[in-house]
Amino acid sequence: MLRLKLSTLLLAFLTFVAPLTTYAQSRRGRGREAANRGALAARVRAEFLHAWRGYARHAWGHDELRPLSKRPHDWYGEPLYMTQVDSLDTLIMMGLDAEAARTREFVATHLSFDRDIYVQNFEITIRHLGGLLSCYQLTGDRRLLNLAEDLGTRLLPAFDSKTGIPYRFVNLKTGKLRGEVTNPAEAGTLLLEFGTLSKLTGREVFYEKAKRALVEVFRRRSKIGLVGSQINVETGEWVDKDSHISGGIDSYYEYQEKCWRLFYDEDCRTMALESFAAVNKYLADERGGALWYGHADMETGRRTSTTYGALDAFFPAVLVLSGDWSRAQRLQESSFRMWNVGGIEPEEFDYAAMKVKAPGYPLRPEIVESAYYLYRLQRDSRYQRMGEKMFHDFVKHCRTAEAYASLKSVLTKEKADEMQSFLFAETFKYFYLLFSHYAKLDLHHVVLNTEAHPLRRTW
Ligand code: DMJ
Numbered sequence: 243m244l245r246l247k248l249s250t251l252l253l254a255f256l257t258f259v260a261p262l263t264t265y266a267q268s269r270r271g272r273g274r275e276a277a278n279r280g281a282l283a284a285r286v287r288a289e290f291l292h293a294w295r296g297y298a299r300h301a302w303g304h305d306e307l308r309p310l311s312k313r314p315h316d317w318y319g320e321p322l323y324m325t326q327v328d329s330l331d332t333l334i335m336m337g338l339d340a341e342a343a344r345t346r347e348f349v350a351t352h353l354s355f356d357r358d359i360y361v362q363n364f365e366i367t368i369r370h371l372g373g374l375l376s377c378y379q380l381t382g383d384r385r386l387l388n389l390a391e392d393l394g395t396r397l398l399p400a401f402d403s404k405t406g407i408p409y410r411f412v413n414l415k416t417g418k419l420r421g422e423v424t425n426p427a428e429a430g431t432l433l434l435e436f437g438t439l440s441k442l443t444g445r446e447v448f449y450e451k452a453k454r455a456l457v458e459v460f461r462r463r464s465k466i467g468l469v470g471s472q473i474n475v476e477t478g479e480w481v482d483k484d485s486h487i488s489g490g491i492d493s494y495y496e497y498q499e500k501c502w503r504l505f506y507d508e509d510c511r512t513m514a515l516e517s518f519a520a521v522n523k524y525l526a527d528e529r530g531g532a533l534w535y536g537h538a539d540m541e542t543g544r545r546t547s548t549t550y551g552a553l554d555a556f557f558p559a560v561l562v563l564s565g566d567w568s569r570a571q572r573l574q575e576s577s578f579r580m581w582n583v584g585g586i587e588p589e590e591f592d593y594a595a596m597k598v599k600a601p602g603y604p605l606r607p608e609i610v611e612s613a614y615y616l617y618r619l620q621r622d623s624r625y626q627r628m629g630e631k632m633f634h635d636f637v638k639h640c641r642t643a644e645a646y647a648s649l650k651s652v653l654t655k656e657k658a659d660e661m662q663s664f665l666f667a668e669t670f671k672y673f674y675l676l677f678s679h680y681a682k683l684d685l686h687h688v689v690l691n692t693e694a695h696p697l698r699r700t701w
Pocket of ligand 1: 493606607608664668692693
């Protein structure tokens with residue numbers, strides 16, 4: 243009788259009480275995780291503000307702050323307010339209202355593109371054009387759209403080559419051109435911004451020119467579907483046939499996927515599908531159960547090096563956006579292994595030898611960006627924990643008394659006197675997206691450009 247009662251009690255406990263206890267514990271666990279995430283988001287915001295105040299104190303009205311010497315730096319000898327334009331949407335998203343209002347007013351009343359300087363079409367497009375369009379959409383401030391249209395118009399001569407592939411540099415005042423050898427990333431990372439400008443101004447020329455640039459590079463892919471590192475815009479001939487997903491090619495792939503998502507442009511979808519198939523066939527490299535992407539000859543697919551790096555770490559984000567969850571997860575694990583070798587990621591890494599090749603760390607965002615997309619699209623808190631570890635390392639090694647500094651070496655942790663504007667536009671933003679309520683950003687309507695400026699489909 244007693245035994246029966248005990249077993250009945252045990253059964254009742256297992257059926258009713260234990261699940262409730264587990265439920266209560268997992269609720270408490272989830273509650274703790276949410277509180278931890280909230281604290282992390284607040285910490286990211288505070289660190290952003292620390293770096294921002296350093297910039298504002300020592301370099302306000304200039305392109306960048308040199309964080310160790312505390313001196314301003316302008317890319318083209320005169321300022322185009324790169325850090326201010328690149329940071330504005332992050333200021334807005336973080337709710338730093340006073341700083342955002344001051345910055346917006348400064349940009350709207352001081353920025354002029356009527357300058358006799360040669361600017362790099364790609365950099366000015368992803369930072370300035372992307373930043374202005376994004377902030378126009380966030381604020382409705384028409385002055386920002388006017389600036390974007392003026393800039394877009396001044397950049398248009400860059401596309402006047404025999405092939406339609408843009409020159410690298412254009413003079414903002416005279417429209418004169420320089421740099422006839424370019425690369426797929428610089429030629430193919432313009433359509434999100436120029437396309438959005440078309441949609442918002444009704445001037446189709448922007449979309450047409452930037453799309454043609456992307457298509458003309460794609461048309462010149464090899465028989466096995468790969469592109470090289472350098473191409474001549476006049477002849478359309480490849481100057482360097484090394485193929486990879488790293489700097490110089492990276493965002494060419496990113497924009498094929500994202501332009502499909504923002505504009506529903508079927509040609510971009512087709513290019514993305516074909517490109518990713520070739521990249522996965524010839525550049526992907528299985529080593530000891532891990533997935534990496536290396537370099538190969540664009541004509542033959544022959545492996546030329548086993549180099550991966552901080553810039554390559556954008557690819558899991560694009561893979562997961564394209565629906566390739568498995569490769570995305572595996573490649574992110576490899577990026578994280580690379581990060582942990584030196585306690586922060588190097589610019590270049592030989593994954594065959596598991597050794598650092600180029601030890602610098604210029605405050606890049608790509609690995610955090612991929613962690614964000616994986617978390618956002620898979621809802622797996624592993625990526626938040628990964629982000630938490632990376633954030634602690636990042637603060638520990640890169641924070642200075644008044645800002646943040648790049649590293650000359652992730653092995654020695656010696657700092658470098660450089661703080662590029664993408665620290666504010668991207669690195670802090672992706673950390674914030676990963677931990678804050680923005681983790682729920684509607685990626686069906688919003689596409690982040692390669693500088694992390696959100697562009698919203700309003701058309
Ligand atoms: C940024 O300017 C952009 O993300 C670009 O596509 C690649 N490099 C930097 C950040 O590392």
